[in-house]
Amino acid sequence: MKSFLRLTILPVQAPMLLLLFAVSTYLGMHWSRPITVEASELASLGTLIWSAECLQALVVVVVCTMPDLLLRQISTMMAASRVMSLVVTLLLVITGGLYLLHMDVLSNVLILGSSVLLARLDLARIRVQPQPLLLAALLSLLVLGGAGLGRTLEARAQPLPTPPQAGRASDNRAVPNRMIPHANRLLNQAQKAPVH
Numbered sequence: 001m002k003s004f005l006r007l008t009i010l011p012v013q014a015p016m017l018l019l020l021f022a023v024s025t026y027l028g029m030h031w032s033r034p035i036t037v038e039a040s041e042l043a044s045l046g047t048l049i050w051s052a053e054c055l056q057a058l059v060v061v062v063v064c065t066m067p068d069l070l071l072r073q074i075s076t077m078m079a080a081s082r083v084m085s086l087v088v089t090l091l092l093v094i095t096g097g098l099y100l101l102h103m104d105v106l107s108n109v110l111i112l113g114s115s116v117l118l119a120r121l122d123l124a125r126i127r128v129q130p131q132p133l134l135l136a137a138l139l140s141l142l143v144l145g146g147a148g149l150g151r152t153l154e155a156r157a158q159p160l161p162t163p164p165q166a167g168r169a170s171d172n173r174a175v176p177n178r179m180i181p182h183a184n185r186l187l188n189q190a191q192k193a194p195v196h
Contacts, residue, residue, distance in 0.1 A: 016115075016122035017142065023115040024057070024143040027108060028150025050151070054144060060109055061140045064116040066132035112143070 031053040078085040
């Protein structure tokens with residue numbers, strides 16, 4: 001009971017957790033904007049982009065939550081041989097550089113990474129230091145929950161498309177439908193006119 005009570009007042013003691021939730025909600029709204037499509041072929045692409053954004057957020061949370069463990073594993077692997085060291089270095093530099101060249105991605109990564117680091121510092125300030133894997137899992141749930149809430153809010157904020165009414169031409173066909181009788185009338189007058 002005492003641990004549950006401490007968990008419920010944790011956002012009050014560490015307000016950077018609320019900031020992380022707000023940042024992830026905003027990012028979730030931002031990720032949803034370019035993938036709101038009407039065509040059924042692009043709907044699967046939108047889901048794929050959303051999944052890639054969530055995977056990117058998970059990677060940022062894991063890297064910012066336990067950088068010492070990751071760096072230790074990478075350095076152990078690189079110390080095994082010089083070839084492995086060269087391969088790992090080139091792979092990290094090339095793929096990371098190409099990925100972060102897109103400014104939208106870089107800004108999202110920096111904002112989310114800074115928020116996760118601030119939340120970790122706030123938890124360390126109040127002496128809440130769970131195991132790194134548990135902390136990464138909890139912060140990942142917080143970030144993905146905020147991003148899901150942001151996506152839901154963005155979907156509700158957009159107006160629903162109005163279905164076309166029966167017997168009424170769509171806007172892009174309204175002008176040609178009005179012009180066809182006029183064109184037929186002109187064509188008939190041209191055919192009836194005497195040729196000199």
